[in-house]
Amino acid sequence: MTDLTKTPVTVITGFLGAGKTTLIRHLMQNPQGKRLAVLVNEFGTMGVDGDILKGCADDNCPADAIMELSNGCICCTVADDFIPTLERLMALPQKPDHILIETSGLALPKPLLKAFDWPAIRSRITVDGVIALADAEAVAAGRFAPDEDAVQAQRLADEGLDHDTPLAEVFEDQIACADVILLTKADLAGQDGLAAARAVIEAEAPRKLPMLAVTEGAIDPRLILGLNAAAEDDIDARPSHHDGADDHEHEDFDTIVVDLPEIDDPQALSDRIADLARTHDILRVKGHVAVQGKPMRLLVQAVGARVRHQYDRPWGDAPRISRLVVIAEHDRIDAPAIRAMLQAVPA
Template structure:
């Protein structure tokens, strides 16, 4: 069974900092990413910024960078988005993931629905919706720094079929988010940043992390997820350095049989209660030939059956769970382990791959 390709949607208003974040992911993320850019009204500008960061060779760039300038992507899903995805997925064996930068006017939900279309849904999984918000603009009382530029973008898009007020667009972008990044956080005082976070909380789903960033600097695994689980022999601690947020990575392993439906009901509650940003892992279920792959970003949970590489840990008994957790608290892994233990009658076999080692 082929590995599903992770698709990350990065959304936010014009000028919120989407392209800056993507450039850093491409240069520092260590992944072979394809990028789909849709920023109508500034044709060629974002594409030129991505090209100039040197994320791949000139020979590769035509296959790794796609610019869609026919209008707001959520309004041209069938004409532009699906053909583009099908073309990129033909080269999925040469990619580690796809990043989509939406127009500042885009509604993320139509893209999420498109990723579930029969033509592509077995080849991808939603790696998360990341919404960029302008912290400086929000502190000044507006979700967008330049409303006139956003309005020009709206007027220049002939395919736009939704006429939403700025506040309604902002609400939609927050509601769809699995992770919210507050850009230009370095321009805010501690009290201003706290006020911005308080103002955002009512608009996001329970369990959605709000992280402050400056100049797009953030550990790539927070946005892209962990590419691989920890091999059986790898026990070394490791640190990653970035601004504003310390993320603790832990590995939880248990032997024993779990009920899939009970597990999938429990994990979202644990994620919400213990500030888990991402969770990835596999569950070996009795009677199933392949392990169940689990992917969570914030409150979103995806699961499907997929073969596991032989180099990774597997339960001796044939049934068990192996999870990697990225969280903002060092209690998250313990809480998840304890929750799983309550579902099992097994001795836990838990290792920590960077527990208590913050990512500064």
């Protein structure tokens, strides 16, 4: 008999560095008896998150069930990339019980939901829910959400002023599309920071949304999987700044890839990245670096001036290539200066 049950998909969205990959790793390690598959979308041509997740593959989510699209937003490449990749996941020898989609940090989730209306997959897949991650510490500090009073004052002063930065629009669209909000890095935000972040999100959300505090991606999967939201049928309740537009652009952001020699001082690199964020308004840096005398890869992850690095796994037979992806707003990215600053780290 034909199985008419649709495979549930959870879309995990959130700003750059909010903790999406960390959350998926936790879900992979706590599958609740489900066989998972993962689709990762990166902004730019070099994937890092998919490689991290493949390092966590096991019988519940094998490496061949972790697929990556790194040549553009999945909602902009539906026919060429997104649909065929979903079909490959559905055609695996052991069909997944649940699919997790990690969008890029710059993605607008609503156009992606519209993609699930394509006839090739609509009868086979349903969007179980949209989970939006928000860095509680950053939101509490007002980095990625506008101050409503200040915006109103600007509007009154200059009707022609562009009140919203691109980052604010991305943040608001992700919140508006969500079924559940996860306030990540709760340990860094503290109780006062969490309360402030909740207030900001409540002011931006088009409807009341559950908000859960999370540290290091640790959450009971039952709280975010199995929501049965059928979000593809509920698009009108998820407003967007881009409603009515034929498509959306990512020209507000740009990426460069920086190759480095082997280094001998990870902290010096970390300090240089933090300086780069402060002087060039860099949003995100991520990648792997070879450290002299160390058999392990150094995983580097930075959100603004907050930099974390750790050895994740041996290089093995893979070439010891040090490569970082740098993301910034389009009019702020100075490729020669960024490369010169990073490549000046002592080898």
